[in-house]
Structure formats: C-alpha cells, structure tokens
Amino acid sequence: MDWLISHEGEEIPAPLEDVPVTEDGKPAESSSELTEHTPGSYKCNDCNKLFRDENAMMFHAAKSGHENFSESTETIAPLTPEERAKKAAELRDRIRAARALKEEQERKEQIEKERRRREEGKKMLETREKQRENEL
Numbered sequence: 713m714d715w716l717i718s719h720e721g722e723e724i725p726a727p728l729e730d731v732p733v734t735e736d737g738k739p740a741e742s743s744s745e746l747t748e749h750t751p752g753s754y755k756c757n758d759c760n761k762l763f764r765d766e767n768a769m770m771f772h773a774a775k776s777g778h779e780n781f782s783e784s785t786e787t788i789a790p791l792t793p794e795e796r797a798k799k800a801a802e803l804r805d806r807i808r809a810a811r812a813l814k815e816e817q818e819r820k821e822q823i824e825k826e827r828r829r830r831e832e833g834k835k836m837l838e839t840r841e842k843q844r845e846n847e848l
Contacts, residue, residue, distance in 0.1 A: 755784040755786075
C-alpha cells in the first residue's frame, strides 16, 4: 500500500510482451516453432472426398456417417466467379424441382382428402336415410 501511495503520480509501465517458450523452458528462437499447422484440405478416407475446411468435413461426417478423416496437403482451388454462378444456378434448379415435386404431392393429397370427404358425406346421408326408414 505504501508503494502505491509513493508512486501515485508516476506513469504505468507498458506490460511485458509475452515471450514464447518452448517445451524445455527456453525462449523460442523463431515464430515458425509456434505456428499452428493448417492443412490444405481434409480427406475422407472412406470415400476419398476432399473438403476445404473443418466445417465441410463435419457436415459430411454427420450426413454420411463416415468417421475416417485425415489432413491432406492438397489444396482446393477457390471457385472462379463463373463456377460459383454455375453452382448457384444448379442449386436454384434443384430447389425449384424440389418445390415443384412438393407442390404436386400436396395437390394430390388435397384431391384425395376431398374425395374421402365426399365419400364420408354420402355414407352419412345413406345412414341417416336408413335410420329414418327404420323409424317409420
């Protein structure tokens, strides 16, 4: 506490930089020892498919159930604007096709529901008429 009071007006020194330390306790000589290894891509050993990043690899694992992956030095070239536009168009086409299929199925279901409703209505009328005849 005395030290704080005696050094009250002084400027606070800048914090010391973190000096990287190797496993044996000595300061690291170069930053290359500390750089994290990032693979060029990830490879599924089950189907030999390459993935750009860990997220794509995890998605593939969840979707396919594959579990054997390894880091690969192969790099996947980024998509050109033309390739990107082509993939986007293909995706839009698949979405349109899926929507059209879904709409067709819904339309068929509606027709079937309407047919069943009419049949049940006819059966109800027949049942009521039979009850009236039995009462008389």
